[in-house]
Amino acid sequence: MTETTTASPIPPREAFEESGAVSVETITHVHQWNDDLFSLKMTRPASFRFRSGEFIMIGLPKEDGKPLLRAYSMASPSYAEELEFLSIIVQDGPLTSRLQHIKEGYPIYLGKKPTGTLVTDALLPGKRLFMLSTGTGLAPFMSLVRDPEVYEMFEEVIVVHSVRRVADLAYRELLESKLEGDPLLEDDQRERMIYVPTVTREPFRTQGRIQALIDDGRLFEQSKGPQRFVPEEDRVMLCGSMAMIKDHAADLEARGFEEGANNKPGQFVIERAFVG
Template sequence: MSPSAAPDLPIAGVPTGHSKWTTERVLDVRYWTPAMLSFRTTRDDAFRFTPGHYARLGLAADDGSIVWRPFSMVSAATDHHLEFLAVLVPGGAFSSALARLRVGDSIQVERASFGFLTVDQLAAGRDLWLLASGTGLGPFVSILRDPSVWRAFERLIVVHSVRRSSELAYRTELTTLADEHLLVAGAARLLYLPVVTREQGATALASRIPRLIADGRLEEAAGRQLSVLASRLMICGNPELALTLRQVLGARGFATSRRGIPGQMAFEKYW
């Protein structure tokens, strides 16, 4: 899925005298489920982004026109390739083109990157909670691939909620990421909490994230309390999750950044 865009989002500059996009080549396609896939493309040397940003991708539709959709980068900002996580939407023009994607195919990547779901939008804190549903996990993988994030916090807590265990993309990487050689110097400890809601017994936590917060089970599982003083939260997923958590967390005193005042939570809406 793709994050919704707004016309006044911060943009990584586009060089003058260039087209707004580059033509890249697909390097790899991986299907996690029949409807969920990740794919890698080549990367223009001038393309820059901050972990948590997204870019607009263009694919040829059935009628030959180019269909554009925004997708968060999953790759690290320093990788020589770009990586994305997506779900196929039945009947969707972009999804139809994406389902045909094969290694060696061409894809357009807009030169600009966008978004507010970046760590620098948050006030300094001790614990970083990354709360995702479905493909909303994508930008968090990019953030966790950034060694500076591991130095900025004491604890990184990843909560990924899906319906089926097969949808737990990047599960192996997330359970072993703390051992990566580039990250071992960081002070943070990583805790990965998968949540499967429609397969009884698949994970220790099986309710939706807002309910897990409301009844205290998420804090218990993490061994950390959610506090305005120490906790910073980033939320990415379906609109219902974003709306509910904005209300639940807002009632507990958490706020988003505004007028140059860093907040304790940041959102990216998918769908």
Template sequence: MAGEKVLNDVTIEKPVLEPTGALSVETVLSVRHWNEHLFSFRITRPASFRFRSGEFVMIGLQGDNGKPLLRAYSVASPAWDEELEFLSIKVQDGPLTSKLQLIQPGDQIYLGRKPTGTLVTDALLPGKRLFMLSTGTGLAPFLSLARDPDVYEFYEQVVVVHSVRRVSDLAFQDELSGKLADDPLVAEQAASQFHYVPTVTREPFRNNVRIDKLVESGALFEGIPGEARFNPETDRIMMCGSMEMIKQFGAYFEEQGFAEGSNAAPGAYVIERAFVG
């Protein structure tokens, strides 16, 4: 029954959400808990909802004051998917995530009607290799892009780099390590064009240093056709994750002759300014 959940034989009433001009109300379809502080979930997608792979949108639940409590989340599913997927951390005292981590299939959730963002191919100039550098849940928009067939038409090589603290934080590791072999639209292209470079900084792993050290040593480029360095003429960069990583690499790429791009003026690298201020 909508609006009710039974927990330990006790019926808990959940508020029935009402759509607004800016928000639709969607249904949670599945939830996947990766570890005690990381989860992903899929929700219904309105027929009218259109977005570019890599964009973000507002999602949320009803706050304690009865009003929508919203946060910006990158869509982790590609633009062609009939469902919408998101990746989230669990913050025990977080206004939204303390509630969001408890969602179950059948629950209602708010979805903004207007996705936006700069982590899109439109904000980049044409190039040969696309490198997507991420930490933590910054992987989300790159999950969307890596499963978009258009990306493989635009770039000869598509590289997702994901840095986390623990091995269990490597969400979607099996799918990415398998070069998206089960993906219905990109599996054939990804077999030769897609590359996944995971690194774990606080537990034993084949790569156990931060992204900057992978770049310095050349390990980031192993197995990827082309130079073992970033070239502003042919390489395009997207970054999403910690402020520290984005600031460090933003300065690095500027020094290397990369110009930041936007939807209005495409460039050689992009970050999501809505998340970093």
């Protein structure tokens, strides 16, 4: 059942209570990419620190006053003054059905303990970093791709985003511009960022699922390196649907890649918090 709009789904600030687990922040901007996809920015506590690629809990109060929280990857770089998140709209979703109504100035809960495995600490040194994403799985890579330290670790940073419709290519203009206007990236770093968008259900310059691009070599066309995955040199991050992550993890393992973690770096990583 979808939620009715007879009453505001966003409670007043008085309904939000600070605690040891969450702070109450303020929405500073909302961007609607299409009818099903939006991003939001919120104030960032002065003491809040995170590693590029990590996620945090955000949410709203339930009817009983307790926080309803869900894990969202930070799409903002770690140095940004505000925190940014990318979300789909699920009409019967307990949280997203309400978040879609949020506006500038509204309150929102923010967790206090960022965590995750989509971080460079979980990867061994390498030459190329591939970020393979579907849908809103692009979010953590928008954080990582604007982190100067990533370019100090890798010669090329390749962002792959697979979606159903062209309109689903969030941040497309920014990525096609090679992050023009970024305050911290040097020109040579921006030039080493490669953006590979692909669409599965509409005409586009690149069509097909990520696996098809891997198999026929289109994924590697803009790279100066080998036109295939090389376990000794390449590092891979995966974020997207559960099926996508499981399929690509299996494919990488078959190619000789080993999964990494914060306590044992490897050649590819996934965000297990979203896999289940």
